[in-house]
Amino acid sequence: MTVFKDFQSAKTQQIETALARYLPASHIEPKRLHEAMRYSTLNGGKRIRAMLVYATGDLLEIQQPILDSIASSIELIHAYSLIHDDLPSMDDDDLRRGKPSCHKAFDEATAILTGDALLTLAFNVLAKADCSNEQKITCIQLLSQAAGSRGMVGGQAIDLTNEGKSISIAEIENMHLHKTGALICSCITLVASLKFQTTDSQYRHLKHYAECIGLAFQVQDDILDETSSTSTLGKTQGKDRQAEKSTYPSILGLKASKHLTKDLHDEAIQSLSNFDHRANYLRDIAQFTISRIS
């Protein structure tokens, strides 16, 4: 894992640099909006989505500037979704990545606009990526599908209707496959679309890997919401139980939930079996996903 730690550290630096370049400088008008965009996007998070993009890029030998655009567009969408998710009428969370959430650091109206601007910027970044127009269009199609009403935003809507209800594991899984799974999956599919057709077996294997670790990531999130602390998480601990949300631990118990993350990890690794050592960073990320403590 030492090599992976170096990769993680180098790529964290790389995505911060790329994002800082794409985000408008905070001295450009409207300053408060641009400041809020940078506040909510830079210097924070595990950057798991960017790691997946770079690791897939390593496997498929894609040039770094293209990966920077793809990783940035996905991190921008992730950042916007957190801002809107933290709003008082949504999850009402005051803390994000160990800092006041956007609407606490600024105000609610600015937080709404900041999310809107980041989402819009994501597509601008892809439209200006350093690849062919055909590749850009495929990426924009995939990302707008993954982030929209039948992907991430749809998952958030399902989450809203589930609140306070007792739901089944199948329903939780469906919610997570949309809410977090779709965007995590897009980290792999956007990069894979540069080399493969969606019908190619390599594309399908990589996509299946992404689906497994996307779900494993969420089960681990539910476990950490139960077992970790607010200071370690950088966001309010115990929110799920407080909001009476059904989670993997609340239905399966902690032990079975941990078994599930292990099973999903193994399935993810299995779906990489046709790839050589160049897929090792993806294998490391699968391990990281289920062993992380925050």
Added chain:
Amino acid sequence: MTVFKDFQSAKTQQIETALARYLPASHIEPKRLHEAMRYSTLNGGKRIRAMLVYATGDLLEIQQPILDSIASSIELIHAYSLIHDDLPSMDDDDLRRGKPSCHKAFDEATAILTGDALLTLAFNVLAKADCSNEQKITCIQLLSQAAGSRGMVGGQAIDLTNEGKSISIAEIENMHLHKTGALICSCITLVASLKFQTTDSQYRHLKHYAECIGLAFQVQDDILDETSSTSTLGKTQGKDRQAEKSTYPSILGLKASKHLTKDLHDEAIQSLSNFDHRANYLRDIAQFTISRIS
């Protein structure tokens, strides 16, 4: 104007049909979200943005399916911006197009997600438009620029910081050029980009026409907020004064504001002087912009 009325009526039908096709059906999960998306987008509004797209398309002889995609993507962005603008932490408006605004008809969280989903869909629609990949990318670049933090969303942020302040006409103009002007301008520039380079004189003349009528539209909006009624407008009348917003009438007075719309109209018409009768719908729209009563 009889011919224009026929055009307006035919194109209103055409944009409704196109939008209804692009929006997910309300029986598809998550139903409540899709219902809210359709509620907020269909059957309403003057469709001035769609009219501009179709009129420019008529002038430049662009095929209807491409115009449907462009008009829909812009109307989707307009619809999302109204939903977020009406939220309690923004303009706090209960009425839109004569109906309860999205957060009143549904709830605040759903309204935020509905806006997010419509914005995302706008780029999906453009990415699937029936033109070349190069043309699609140009359209996506132009629209993401116009709708983002240095365009429409930026204008809304400027509007927030202006509230309760006494500002100059130059500052009001700057705010409107961003808040409404940028998106209105994109109705023309997206279509024009299919035929011209941005440096071509025809492109620049059409863009200048759009800037003039975008501003004229806003001055007329300010005038109507003073002089019309809630039932005619379909949204709460007198909101600007109530929110202590500086407007054209509050600074220039009603008479000078009306003169200004006339001057902007004339300048718009002037910038079309190199185009023949095929630009007549654009000329009619300029007239409609300043003579409309709602």
